[in-house]
Amino acid sequence: MQAARDAGGRRVKIAACFWSPRVSDLILRLALPSPLRRLFDYLPPAGTLPDALQPGMRVRVPFGRRELIGILVEVAEHSEVPADKLKPALQLLDGQSPVPPAFFSLCLWAAQYYQHSLGDTLSWALPVLLRQGEPAEARQERFWSATADARLDDPRLNRAPRQREALQTLAQHPHGVAHALLSKLLLNKDSLELLREKGLVEVEVRRHASAPRPTSWLAQPELPLNPEQRSAVEAIRSGFGGFTAFLLAGVTGSGKTEVYLQLIRETLEAGKQALVLIPEINLGPQTLARFERRFNARIALLHSGINDRERLDAWLAARDGEADIIIGTRSALFTPMLRPGLIIIDEEHDASYKQQEGLRYHARDLALVRARQEQVPIVLGSATPSLESLHNAHAGRYAMLRLTQRAGGAQPPRFLRLDVKSRALDSGISGPLQQAIGQTLKAGQQVLVFLNRRGFAPTLLCHDCGWLSECPRCDARMTVHQRSRELRCHHCGHSERQPSNCPTCNNVDLRPVGAGTERAEERLAILFPDVPVLRVDRDSTARKDAMSTLYTTVQRGEPCILVGTQMLAKGHHFPRVTLVAILDADGGLFSADFRASERMAQLIVQVAGRAGRAEEPGKVIIQSHLADHPLLVQLTEQGYFAFAEQALSERRGAGLPPFCHLALLRAEAHKPGQAEGFLDEACTEAEQLLSDFKLHGVELLGPIPAPMERRAGRYRAQLLIQANARAPLHRLLSTWMQRLESLPTGRAVRWSLDVDPIDLF
Ligand code: ADP
Ligand code: ZN
Ligand code: ZN
Helix, strand or coil, X not given: CCEEECCCCCEEECXXXXXXXXXXXXXXXXXXXXXXXXXXXXXXXXXXXXXXXXXXXEEEEEECCEEEEEEXXXXXXCCCCCHHHCCECCEECCXXXXXXXXXXXXXXXXXXXXXXXXXXXXXXXXXXXXXXXXXXXXXXXXXXXXXXXXXXXXXXXXXXXXXXHHHHHHHCCCCCEEHHHCHHHCCCHHHHHHHHXXXXXXXXXXXXXXXXXXXXXXXXXXXCCCHHHHHHHHHHHCCCCCCCEEEEEECCCXXXXXXXXXXXXXXXXXXXXXXXXXXXXXXXXXXXXXXXXXXXXXXXXXXXXXXXXXXXXXXXHHHCCCCCEEEECHHHHHCCCCCXXXXXXXXXXCHHHECCCCCCCXXXXXXXXXXXXXXXXXXXXXXXXXXXXXXHXXXXXXXXXXXXXXXXXXXXXXXXXXXXXXXXXXXXXXXXXXXXXXXXXXXXXXXXXXXXXXXXXXXXXECCCCCECECCCCCCECEEECCCCEEXXXXXXXXXXXXXXXXXXXXXXXXXXXXXXXXXXXXXXXXXXXXXEEEECCCHHHCCCHHHHHXXXXXXXXXXEEEECHHXXXXXXXXXEEXXXXXXXXXXXXXXXXXXXXXXXXXXXXXXXXCCXXXXXXXXXXXXXXXXXXXXXXXXXXXXXXXXXXXXXXXXXXXCCCCCEEXXXXXXXXCCCHHHHHHHHHHHHHHHHHHHCCCCCEEEEEEEEEEEEEECCEEEEEEEEEECCHHHHHHHHHHHHHXXXXXXXXXXXXXXXXXXXXXXX
16 A cells, blocks of 8 residues: 655555445545645435545545535545534546556655645646546547448438449448547448438447557668667666656757657667657648657647547546557646656756746656656657756766767757847848848848747837836836737736827827847848748647648758747757747846846757758857857857756756755735735745754745736746755755644635746746
């Protein structure tokens, strides 16, 4: 029997013994979808057999005036709730637990570590339809087929040509045609019904047949590996069958994906399943197509673009071992597998692995926990590993594997730092950069211009009175979106029509200040009228076919300019791009966020990695007002790893992560001061607990107003907790959260805890 502690520190049995003789004596302890960090006691529904109860089963219960679906965590014999207050549950929804024990353990671990309610965690980790009570079985479908003795020359069909045609089509599908596919095959349901009445057609209800295991998993030959790739594959293969963590640090284009593919093939051959997590932004058709082309395998896809039904089907297929490869974004981490064999986290440094609301988990960190629980190897891949992962590799927790060469012989790009101090910038583009772009286009090649700011300009300014387009709900400026004639706040989503006169002085001389992608696009189109200029950002790709238009143009290979945000930076292959221009590298060097320089370096290297992937070598021009900044110099002259070592030693000196552990308590409220008031009390409670428990090495910093104090009409403040070690931090957090739940001041504010925050804003 496994045991653990719930968020309240109580023991929670994961697999309890349920063999009490009388069900009426039993108490069901349920996790309910509620933010409260506790379990809820109910009596079993009338007529329940005690043997029928398994942890993980879904139970419908009355809750206030509503009904909720909870998850059975354990069965107890006593409850602290008085007997006359205990309510019977309404219904058991499952005949057996829909979730395997491993799923349960992972959720339990996540709830404890991130100090989140177990009920919320479980219900969030389940597909929506299961949360809503849908049966947890793969969907049954009706299949139509011709009966064994049906004949096309049956005389009853002489005067029914449409029925004969339908029978003919059906006869071509000996395994039957799924009901959902009838219309695709131009089969008419009425004709089929008539045929059925004649006994010529039959209907069977069953699951989609599990495809027989293919004789070869490969649909396409593999590339012969280069020596670095081969030793990486061999090292990871030797870890099969148990838990080992590998950090595959390979420069962009070094063939990491090829390494993944060959490891997956070996996993499939061993009869196991592979889980591949990719960042939100990488879910381009290119990545998927590569997996689909390579394997004769059933691939389950889980990402934000699928509907609830598709998600449930994919989840069930993975759980039941019917999907061989599971590919998805962050939340796909929770997909159960019948025969787990390998976990891969591509671009492990990517910030989209951290969920920023509700259960604030980091999918990479949780994937390591899962790999350890399920005893499978895990591969973290990146050209620009996070400082956390590099630190873990240095400490011997991860085995580091390096791929230093681009596969297929492409040269690494050359970097050029372009000092733009006191240079005129035309929509963000300096004179020397314009020339370089012109030369590249003239040589018949393509250019990528990177600017991590969408919209036309970050601010609208009145030249007469100094009015600025401030958001009425945030301490932030609204971005000018010229195309739609709007001002939009990128923090709260508020938007207004762009004014033609100053709202304060009525002057008409309103000027956009600074440049976003829309402005750069517009300007480049004027400067280089003979080539297509294509913009890629969240606004432009809202149009469904935008990405495919882009690919078609780029693949044609003729000169063109791509302008975009980080959507352009990752996972794409643009073989004809030989010049990458980074319009503004200053943000990462000025920011108050200690992670800003790491992010900037990763972004520069990733964007640079798009250049010169084929025959022609690439060039990267970085515009900056701080072109001689040591971090920028180190990055461009000695590469990412030199930068990372430097940045790590700075973090060590400053006592910042990964050399300490952080948790951030955030609060927001409608009235100024309210959030801070709550945090003040929280701080006092924490100090009390630290002294009661005699915990050392934990510091409370704050409360302070959040860097953007007002957002979406709410006033925000935060309290940072910094600790030398995890144990005292978590000891504090679990009791502290219970206390905060009962603070009356907590009711008027919205508060949340973020363990290992990656964004301190
Ligand atoms: P990464 O994932 O590290 O960016 P990819 O796996 O996408 O790298 O490889 C980059 C390019 O090099 C791809 O076009 C891929 O087909 C090619 N490639 C990878 N491995 C090899 C190899 N061993 N031999 C030849 N080409 C390779
Ligand atoms: Zn004005
Ligand atoms: Zn706003």
